[in-house]
Amino acid sequence: MRRAGLLLALSGRAWRSVRMASSGMARRDPLANKVALVTASTDGIGFAIARRLAQDGAHVVVSSRKQQNVDRAVATLQGEGLSVTGTVCHVGKAEDRERLVVTILDINVKATALMTKAVVPEMEKRGGGSVVIVASIGAYFPVPGLGPYNVSKTALLGLTKNLARELDQRNIRVNCLAPGLIKTSFSQVLWKDKEREESIKEIMQIKRIGKPDECAGIVSFLCSEDASYITGETVVVGGGTPSRL
Amino acid sequence: MRRAGLLLALSGRAWRSVRMASSGMARRDPLANKVALVTASTDGIGFAIARRLAQDGAHVVVSSRKQQNVDRAVATLQGEGLSVTGTVCHVGKAEDRERLVVTILDINVKATALMTKAVVPEMEKRGGGSVVIVASIGAYFPVPGLGPYNVSKTALLGLTKNLARELDQRNIRVNCLAPGLIKTSFSQVLWKDKEREESIKEIMQIKRIGKPDECAGIVSFLCSEDASYITGETVVVGGGTPSRL
Amino acid sequence: MRRAGLLLALSGRAWRSVRMASSGMARRDPLANKVALVTASTDGIGFAIARRLAQDGAHVVVSSRKQQNVDRAVATLQGEGLSVTGTVCHVGKAEDRERLVVTILDINVKATALMTKAVVPEMEKRGGGSVVIVASIGAYFPVPGLGPYNVSKTALLGLTKNLARELDQRNIRVNCLAPGLIKTSFSQVLWKDKEREESIKEIMQIKRIGKPDECAGIVSFLCSEDASYITGETVVVGGGTPSRL
Amino acid sequence: MRRAGLLLALSGRAWRSVRMASSGMARRDPLANKVALVTASTDGIGFAIARRLAQDGAHVVVSSRKQQNVDRAVATLQGEGLSVTGTVCHVGKAEDRERLVVTILDINVKATALMTKAVVPEMEKRGGGSVVIVASIGAYFPVPGLGPYNVSKTALLGLTKNLARELDQRNIRVNCLAPGLIKTSFSQVLWKDKEREESIKEIMQIKRIGKPDECAGIVSFLCSEDASYITGETVVVGGGTPSRL
16 A cells, blocks of 8 residues: 555675575675665655665665655664665656656556666676565455556566566566555555544454554565575565465 | 457346346346447457357447458358447547557556446446456466566456456446467467477466367356356466466 | 365266357257266255256256255256256265264365266266366455365365366366355354344455355356366356455 | 475564564574474475574474484584474374374374464463464475375465464464475475476476575564564465466
């Protein structure tokens, strides 16, 4: 239940030399020497992911469409002693966007595909990389009233598999995170009033609503060497809400 | 492995009065008094479906983008004594299409969604209806070299679920057919030469390649009263190729 | 939500000669010249399936563990002019069962596997056949309080795929039906009181509870020549309840 | 492709006090103060998991059916400075096993269910815990010649969901690992000769066969606080082999 197909790209400077997952060393700073680009990361789940990747040793590039949001997020994370810089990121040029009917499908699916392709050459230069696409539990089940959003998220499950296949030969893994109901400003309509929250929890068959932080660890894991044989997969972080076998 | 999100819309003139599935009667002409609009139906799977629906009692409207293809298909089916008429169907007006970058995602997903919504009012007037969307086994697994096609088909799985949910209250069911490898002109690159065919069959773990006719029965079934409690589902017609649990 | 892994086995006397699905003829009596063995078929979904297969032209063998139930079902169906006989069917010999701790897993999974294997030689003699295994929506989602039942139904999804693969070379197709919430005596605890019914419908996200008849058409379809390219698949009959993509 | 439903149970001594995942601290020794019981862990994937959990701070109890295998594994891991002890673990008493027809379904499914239930009281005393069940890619697709094995693994996907649901209120999470083709003695028939390996890689659509170590990180992750909102899920470690959406 978040705005856009958030895309995370991580590439290792010295991919092969970091290949020491079983030594214990790599786990201390599993993302050392890596650069992470996290889109839509000034708030909510994206922000939690950006923080976590930086804590795990990556240099993180925070990105969003608005300069002031980027500045605020960078300042916060730098204040925590993390290695973070920021960039404003547009989906295409402004004039193009105006002509285009920018639908949810375009933003969530096409932009994710285009951005992945944009970072591939950089990853190849560094010997490999890892992409984590953010879908939603809505990819599996129709959250009422969010039709186009749900469908775009379903498409991301397929995009993950197809990109994984295509980029396999270049040492780039592509995986996907499907958060369930997470407490963010984006999803607040679902939990703001107590009664609504209880009803949603019953329908989603969960004990409690998740926190953005609870989505961050799996992203760091999927980007690390520990996930070296995981590609094309989607992990649901949904607190037990029905997903798929 | 077919061109576009083929959409089939069936609406019953006298929905409730046909509700006699267990009497045996309805099964003789399971689609009597129904009108079926079959897009992309002048060739291959679409044509096989159109023929079958007409054989099962529906009046079928054959549709495609080219007048001469429509004329040929209508003539053939009328020559078999079937109740068929034709119409040329554009995805939007020509001038719009030129401005728009008509990608596979637009054609397969947006056009399918728009066309379904276009037929809903007519179905409501008749008391209900049935939509069958045609996806592909590529929706589940990345057929190499067909990335955007595969992703658009994955999106259709989600579209099926979401439309089913939305249209539930209006007595409209929405289901999906996912053909595996079917012998059509569209898929001939995969089976034209014998050696290629054998290798594809091994990879797809099938004994033989399917025929367009073998996709038609399930569509007729899903449109009939016999499927009254089936909605939001996708049926794979793939000869045993790996699909999903 | 039904007792046991109901197994349906259909074998065609003259398989190849019936291969005329597109002629319209086969659809009049799609199961003519076939013999259907339906286990657990004296009540509920099994009974609805047995009746439907007989209406569609098959000779049906009704089967259950209790003689009087079999007699009653046979009498009812013969009274409707259908070609039906009965047999009492035990899972193993009585003395074996007493020694064995007959768990749900044993009945639902092992018995289904064993019975399928028992009918294979007969099907082979006739040139082929079709098996439809009955699982449940519980195979996909944990219906609370029914753990072992749910797990056994999940196993049936895998059994379907594995038997389909194994029996492919012998012209035997194996598919599966997963009913959602159907109004039977087995499931009455879920719908007997009105308030409970409304709550269940909300959780299952369905407009109404299904009827046994609504599970019968798909079984007849899967057994017919129309499903000649469908094997290893599960069809959910759940009225739109969340299932899987 | 491994022998039995390997079960991993982890319980935190001071569950709530360890709740500091975002502080960076917890990640240094993510499993500190935890006790891990790893069954079937003297070889292959189980052994790799046991080692990794110990490296990540847990006290590990290695377990298997044969005393000498347990002794050897414990000695090896203690020699690496890890906190490890061993225990011989039988599925039931020997005399029981002789009477019982111990099928694969019994070992893989029933034993996993029983063992989980056996460790629940201990986990509850400690305030919670985490169970990771090991299934296989065979759970999703029928590996030829391994029918009962595959079906038992499919059942484990359902068991994971059902146990997750049941144990939710006791602060116990239950997840599942589905390894693809991993280089172990168990799977050597598939890769021992070079030609066979190449053919298997093509069918499984993978670039290379995985290593036991590559299955270990995800188990440690799923047991850690970082996975606090992940329950009922299966993660495939298959190098991009077709799995499910």
